[in-house]
Amino acid sequence: MTNITDIIKSFTNKKVLIIGDVMLDRYLHGEVSRISPEAPIQILNAKRRDFTAGGAANCASNISSLGGTPILCSIIGNDENGDKLLEILKKRKVDTSGIIKTEKVKTIVKERIVSNNQQLLRIDFENIEDFKRLNKQEFISKIKNKINKVDSILISDYAKGIIDKELMDSIKKFNKRNIPIIVDPKPVNKDLFKDFTLVTPNLKEAKEMSNKIDLKEIGSTLIKELNSNVLITRGQEGMSLFKKDGSITEMPTEAKEVNDITGAGDTVISTIALALASKTTLNQAAILANHAASIVVAKFGTALASQRELINLISSENKKVKNLQDLIEISKEARKLNKKIVFTNGCFDIIHPGHTKFLRESKKQGDLLIVAVNSDSSVKRLKGNNRPLIPENERAEVLSSLEFIDYITIFNDIDSSKLIESIKPQICTKGSTSNLNNMPIKEKEIIKKLNCNLITIPKFEEYSTSKIINRINNNGKH
Numbered sequence: 001m002t003n004i005t006d007i008i009k010s011f012t013n014k015k016v017l018i019i020g021d022v023m024l025d026r027y028l029h030g031e032v033s034r035i036s037p038e039a040p041i042q043i044l045n046a047k048r049r050d051f052t053a054g055g056a057a058n059c060a061s062n063i064s065s066l067g068g069t070p071i072l073c074s075i076i077g078n079d080e081n082g083d084k085l086l087e088i089l090k091k092r093k094v095d096t097s098g099i100i101k102t103e104k105v106k107t108i109v110k111e112r113i114v115s116n117n118q119q120l121l122r123i124d125f126e127n128i129e130d131f132k133r134l135n136k137q138e139f140i141s142k143i144k145n146k147i148n149k150v151d152s153i154l155i156s157d158y159a160k161g162i163i164d165k166e167l168m169d170s171i172k173k174f175n176k177r178n179i180p181i182i183v184d185p186k187p188v189n190k191d192l193f194k195d196f197t198l199v200t201p202n203l204k205e206a207k208e209m210s211n212k213i214d215l216k217e218i219g220s221t222l223i224k225e226l227n228s229n230v231l232i233t234r235g236q237e238g239m240s241l242f243k244k245d246g247s248i249t250e251m252p253t254e255a256k257e258v259n260d261i262t263g264a265g266d267t268v269i270s271t272i273a274l275a276l277a278s279k280t281t282l283n284q285a286a287i288l289a290n291h292a293a294s295i296v297v298a299k300f301g302t303a304l305a306s307q308r309e310l311i312n313l314i315s316s317e318n319k320k321v322k323n324l325q326d327l328i329e330i331s332k333e334a335r336k337l338n339k340k341i342v343f344t345n346g347c348f349d350i351i352h353p354g355h356t357k358f359l360r361e362s363k364k365q366g367d368l369l370i371v372a373v374n375s376d377s378s379v380k381r382l383k384g385n386n387r388p389l390i391p392e393n394e395r396a397e398v399l400s401s402l403e404f405i406d407y408i409t410i411f412n413d414i415d416s417s418k419l420i421e422s423i424k425p426q427i428c429t430k431g432s433t434s435n436l437n438n439m440p441i442k443e444k445e446i447i448k449k450l451n452c453n454l455i456t457i458p459k460f461e462e463y464s465t466s467k468i469i470n471r472i473n474n475n476g477k478h
Contacts, residue, residue: 004393005311005315007275008307008311009067009307011068014068014069014278015070015150015151016070016071016150016151016154016274018070018072018074019056019143019167020154020157020158021056021108021161022054022056022072022076022099023054023109024054025053025112026049026109026110026112027114028044028049028113029048029114029115030113031044031115042120044120051084055158055266056154057072057085058266059154059156059269059270059273061092062263062270062271063270064092064094065092066305067274068274069095070094070095071095071098071149073142074099074100074162075105075134076100077107079106081106081107081109082107085107086099097142098142100142104134105131105134106126108124108126109124109125109126110123111124130161131162132164136166139162139167140166140167140170144174147175148177150179150277152179152182152274152277153171153175153273154184154269154270154273155171155181155183156266156269157183157189157193159186159188163189164192180198180273180277182272182276184200193228197228198228198229198272198276199228200233200265200268201230201233203232206219206230206232210222210225215232219232219240223243223244230242233265233268237252237253238252239251239268239286239289241282247350250356251290252401254294254313263296264296267292270292271289271293271305271310272285272286272288281394283398292305292310293305295310320408321396321400321408322409323409324411324419327407330407331368331370334367335424339368340367340368340426341367341368341426342362342368342369342426342427343429344371344428344429344430346372346374347383348374349387351395351398358431358457358459359402359405361457362457363404363406365427365429365455366426369406370408370425371405372410372416373395373408373409374392374411375392377412379392392410393410396408396410415442417446420452421446421449424450426453429457430454430455431459432456432459
């Protein structure tokens with residue numbers, strides 16, 4: 001699984017053009033110990049004030065922290081707050097040559113009043129109409145001069161007036177190399193975000209943009225209306241990636257601790273922009289973004305994830321993927337502790353809800369779930385030369401994000417008899433009774449020899465990799 005780590009390391013050589021609304025985030029920290037005698041409000045004994053970059057500027061800071069080279073294009077006021085923002089960005093090693101300072105607007109400021117790491121109040125200083133009235137020709141020219149020098153483009157829309165139709169049409173026109181464009185949208189500007197690589201609304205935004213409630217309907221509606229892949233972030237529920245090929249990938253949250261979700265969306269889109277700049281797949285990009293978000297929500301305020309933190313976290317998560325010898329030792333220890341080992345195997349090509357439901361039910365049968373994934377070469381022998389659609393490392397990576405799977409291994413054989421004989425599970429699960437007739441004879445013999453309990457779990461007929469592939473071949477038609 002070193003390829004995922006190599007992708008993160010390759011962020012160092014990637015340039016990302018960030019376009020969007022920027023703001024200065026101010027934090028006034030203090031202590032609250034009494035109520036005002038003048039009104040029923042708390043009194044804050046102010047201790048210190050911190051400053052950080054917000055909005056698209058936070059995306060630029062994230063990209064720098066993750067090892068990439070951010071080039072930020074935006075508009076700020078020719079004022080003290082704008083100077084402070086540029087000072088912060090310079091320390092973050094952000095290329096600010098695409099930022100225009102003008103007397104016609106005031107730099108947007110968000111001030112948060114904080115006590116004991118709890119936000120008490122947020123005060124916004126902004127005049128959106130001033131940004132909307134600006135002539136953006138100079139701004140568009142700056143973008144045109146930079147767009148051919150980068151590996152991906154990130155559009156960070158906070159609906160503060162910079163993102164408009166003229167700008168978005170120009171970006172499409174300038175993108176002659178067809179590099180990835182990722183958009184963090186606001187629903188009010190939905191119609192501006194058609195025909196891009198990926199759009200990343202949160203669940204609330206996605207509901208508003210689609211006028212739907214059901215998650216699948218939301219995803220399918222947005223794909224159809226925007227002609228873009230869609231990643232919906234769902235807070236503690238994780239993420240859902242809806243691709244134009246009809247596939248859906250659910251990713252449970254990786255967060256073990258949540259202290260502050262401020263800026264988590266910026267971290268997600270920044271990680272994806274770098275991953276796609278590194279020529280990875282959408283699935284891998286989303287997996288990396290999910291991990292990066294788990295790092296920042298464990299911190300307070302508008303926080304960042306570093307390249308080293310992400311590598312360490314991914315390396316830790318990938319400890320789920322084991323070779324056979326490791327699994328033999330793990331299984332021995334589990335049996336000593338009277339733990340029931342559940343074993344199952346499959347191709348898991350285009351992982352869908354049918355797979356996750358089956359695997360969740362499999363885990364319920366015992367204490368430890370081991371999943372064997374067919375290698376690329378064995379999938380070709382089983383399914384034909386056109387399979388798999390998803391490489392073995394990516395399939396294992398997605399499975400490793402499922403909390404109910406304890407260990408994963410990749411194997412090259414047509415059947416799993418050698419694995420079963422070596423691991424000696426007490427329980428084996430299969431997808432349906434109809435599959436039992438087609439079970440390899442060796443598997444049946446080993447299961448019987450080990451006195452292993454074979455449990456069949458009914459198939460979830462509405463989900464099928466074959467159905468997804470057929471839908472792709474029929475241009476997405478149901």
